[in-house]
Amino acid sequence: MIRGTNRYAxxxxxxxxxxxxxLSIAPxxxxxxxxxxxxxxxxxxxxxxWPVDFNLSAYESILRDRSFFLSFGVSVQRVLLGxxxxxxxxxxxxxxxxxxxxxxxxxxxxxxxxxxxxxxxGGLIPWxxxxxxxxxxxxxxxxxxxxAVPIFNVILLMNFFRGIPKELEEAASMDGAGPWRMLLxxxxxxSLPALATVTLFSIVGHWNAFxxxxxxxxxxxxxxxxxxxxxxxxxxxxxMNTTDPEEIRRLxxxxxxxxxxxxxxxxxxPILLIYPFLQKYFVSGIVLGAVKE
Amino acid sequence: xxxxFRMGGDVMRNRAFIxxxxxxxxxxxxxxxxxSVIPMFGIVIAFQDFQPTxxxxxSEWVGWENFEYMFALPDSRVVFVNTIIIASLKIVFGxxxxxxxxxxxxxxxxxxxxxxxxxxxxLPHFMSWVILSGIMIxxxxxxxxxxxxxxxxxxxPIMFLQSNSWFRGVLVASDxxxxxxxxxxxxxxxxxxxxxxxxxxxxxxxxxxxxxLLYITIPSLLPTVILLATLSLGNVLxxxxxxxLNLYNPIVYQTGDIIDTYVYRAGLQEIQYGLATAVGLLxxxxxxxxxxxxxxxxxxxxxxxxx
Numbered sequence: 357m358i359r360g361t362n363r364y365a366x367x368x369x370x371x372x373x374x375x376x377x378x379l380s381i382a383p384x385x386x387x388x389x390x391x392x393x394x395x396x397x398x399x400x401x402x403x404x405x406w407p408v409d410f411n412l413s414a415y416e417s418i419l420r421d422r423s424f425f426l427s428f429g430v431s432v433q434r435v436l437l438g439x440x441x442x443x444x445x446x447x448x449x450x451x452x453x454x455x456x457x458x459x460x461x462x463x464x465x466x467x468x469x470x471x472x473x474x475x476x477x478g479g480l481i482p483w484x485x486x487x488x489x490x491x492x493x494x495x496x497x498x499x500x501x502x503x504a505v506p507i508f509n510v511i512l513l514m515n516f517f518r519g520i521p522k523e524l525e526e527a528a529s530m531d532g533a534g535p536w537r538m539l540l541x542x543x544x545x546x547s548l549p550a551l552a553t554v555t556l557f558s559i560v561g562h563w564n565a566f567x568x569x570x571x572x573x574x575x576x577x578x579x580x581x582x583x584x585x586x587x588x589x590x591x592x593x594x595x596m597n598t599t600d601p602e603e604i605r606r607l608x609x610x611x612x613x614x615x616x617x618x619x620x621x622x623x624x625x626p627i628l629l630i631y632p633f634l635q636k637y638f639v640s641g642i643v644l645g646a647v648k649e
Numbered sequence: 650x651x652x653x654f655r656m657g658g659d660v661m662r663n664r665a666f667i668x669x670x671x672x673x674x675x676x677x678x679x680x681x682x683x684x685s686v687i688p689m690f691g692i693v694i695a696f697q698d699f700q701p702t703x704x705x706x707x708s709e710w711v712g713w714e715n716f717e718y719m720f721a722l723p724d725s726r727v728v729f730v731n732t733i734i735i736a737s738l739k740i741v742f743g744x745x746x747x748x749x750x751x752x753x754x755x756x757x758x759x760x761x762x763x764x765x766x767x768x769x770x771x772l773p774h775f776m777s778w779v780i781l782s783g784i785m786i787x788x789x790x791x792x793x794x795x796x797x798x799x800x801x802x803x804x805x806p807i808m809f810l811q812s813n814s815w816f817r818g819v820l821v822a823s824d825x826x827x828x829x830x831x832x833x834x835x836x837x838x839x840x841x842x843x844x845x846x847x848x849x850x851x852x853x854x855x856x857x858x859x860x861x862l863l864y865i866t867i868p869s870l871l872p873t874v875i876l877l878a879t880l881s882l883g884n885v886l887x888x889x890x891x892x893x894l895n896l897y898n899p900i901v902y903q904t905g906d907i908i909d910t911y912v913y914r915a916g917l918q919e920i921q922y923g924l925a926t927a928v929g930l931l932x933x934x935x936x937x938x939x940x941x942x943x944x945x946x947x948x949x950x951x952x953x954x955x956x
Contacts, residue, residue, distance in 0.1 A: 362858065369756050369757065370759075372753060374766070376766075377765070377766045377769040380772070380826065381772060383788050384772075386787075387784045404794060404797075444676075445676060448673045449677040451670075451673060452671075452674050453674075459663075460667055462667075462670075466674055470677075473685040475936075478930075479692065479912065479929025480909075480916060480925070481916045481917075481922050481925050482689070482691020482692060483688040486683070486684065486691060501680065510677070534666070534669065535673070560775055564779075566778075567890075567891060589783050589786075613787050613792075620783045634775060635768060
């Protein structure tokens with residue numbers, strides 16, 4: 357591509373982009389710096405992008421916080437179970453739906469059904485009452501079953517399956533492969549990038565979800581981590597609701613900016629760990645999702 | 650004779666395939682039925698004086714009373730207006746910022762620099778609103794970095810999250826912060842498909858850099874912009890429940906309370922199931938119609954299909 361010879365214009369563009377990129381992560385760096393700072397500098401706003409009075413006391417107190425770890429465990433459990441369910445359902449639905457209506461009469465009826473379910477909902481209250489009447493409240497199943505069918509992922513994978521050359525299928529069909537073998541031996545292995553994309557989407561979705569944990573799980577020790585953080589850090593009213601004086605004392609002592617920053621940082625770790633993989637796959641995933649015909 | 654036999658075998662084989670397709674779809678369809686379709690029947694609560702102890706079948710039917718009550722409440726007007734204003738602002742800025750950013754990024758020749766910038770700006774998209782709100786509450790507090798900067802320039806400290814004149818701005822700005830990088834992807838994809846010959850030809854004809862931007866780059870993005878604008882019609886009632894739930898407080902209900910947060914409070918905190926379901930139902934129906942219209946428009950004018 358031919359570029360202008362104006363070095364100043366180039367320089368300005370690089371500078372603007374650098375500033376925007378810095379501003380995008382500045383809040384996160386600030387939180388990281390606070391979490392490693394001393395209590396007094398952290399609370400009096402002296403910390404910018406480098407820890408002041410470096411120490412690890414916030415992280416040490418997280419290590420002693422049992423309910424933090426319980427919640428972390430619930431979140432891990434939820435990601436594993438929910439991610440596995442999402443994966444199986446996505447693969448099983450995407451394959452038949454990727455067949456043409458000629459090969460699979462009824463395909464369009466299913467398609468309209470899931471599109472309708474994606475676009476229309478009965479709203480929060482009936483949804484809550486359904487889950488409650490099934491006796492799922494306060495169980496891990498309340499967090500993984502209502503979200504078991506990730507419709508967007510199904511459509512994304514379906515579009516990917518449609519792009520697989522017909523010759524491959526025909527060759528396998530000649531060898532007498534049935535639909536299950538076709539799916540497992542031809543479609544799944546060839547679609548690993550698309551599968552990685554949808555799996556990462558569902559992992560991030562499960563890790564980040566807090567609202568269902570907040571209304572469907574009453575017991576603190578069964579909250580997923582995001583719900584724990586939401587309730588103990590962000591929603592001040594939860595502190596007011598507690599009547600246990602010991603609890604109030606503990607909360608007011610510990611609920612400092614410093615400790616909150618450290619908790620926020622720890623809860624980011626899993627996302628940061630998979631971020632390189634997210635980077636690699638999600639661009640292709642988004643482009644896939646925007647397939648035009 | 651032989652070919653007839655083979656055709657018969659194919660039909661049998663096809664039937665077996667089709668039967669298995671139905672079997673594969675069964676678990677997903679069953680789950681959707683339980684967790685999406687059954688709640689849809691629950692919308693009858695909107696027409697009842699619903700008592701949890703009596704249940705759906707024994708609660709009293711009240712016709713349109715919940716809807717009449719909703720329209721009589723001063724809160725509901727505020728809530729609908731807030732929702733539309735906040736959502737519209739987010740749509741406009743949520744499209745303009747990534748568009749501009751993609752144009753800037755397109756001018757960068759150094760691939761490594763481009764990649765680093767992209768990696769950084771995508772990151773907030775993958776953080777939950779709980780995390781980002783936790784960060785923002787620190788950042789915007791009276792002792793936070795933002796107010797330190799305000800102080801530095803001689804201003805009075807601002808309580809951003811407790812001020813009705815600032816709250817919407819904070820919502821829109823933080824939504825742009827979280828999503829602009831990610832929303833750039835679609836423009837970047839469109840930009841990479843521009844034929845580079847166009848730029849070369851334009852350069853030979855003596856077009857300046859700015860002219861090339863104006864006459865090649867921007868026009869080639871227009872179809873994408875129009876498509877995204879059309880599809881965003883479906884989001885006019887989605888002002889960002891998770892974000893607002895984490896950032897708002899009673900002081901800013903006046904400017905920041907939206908349909909979803911209102912339904913949540915009325916329904917699950919104040920246990921007014923009938924009213925909350927009625928408000929939610931109204932939103933569901935209007936949203937559904939808007940999305941349907943936007944898909945039809947997108948299919949007709951941009952040849953866009955999601956399935």
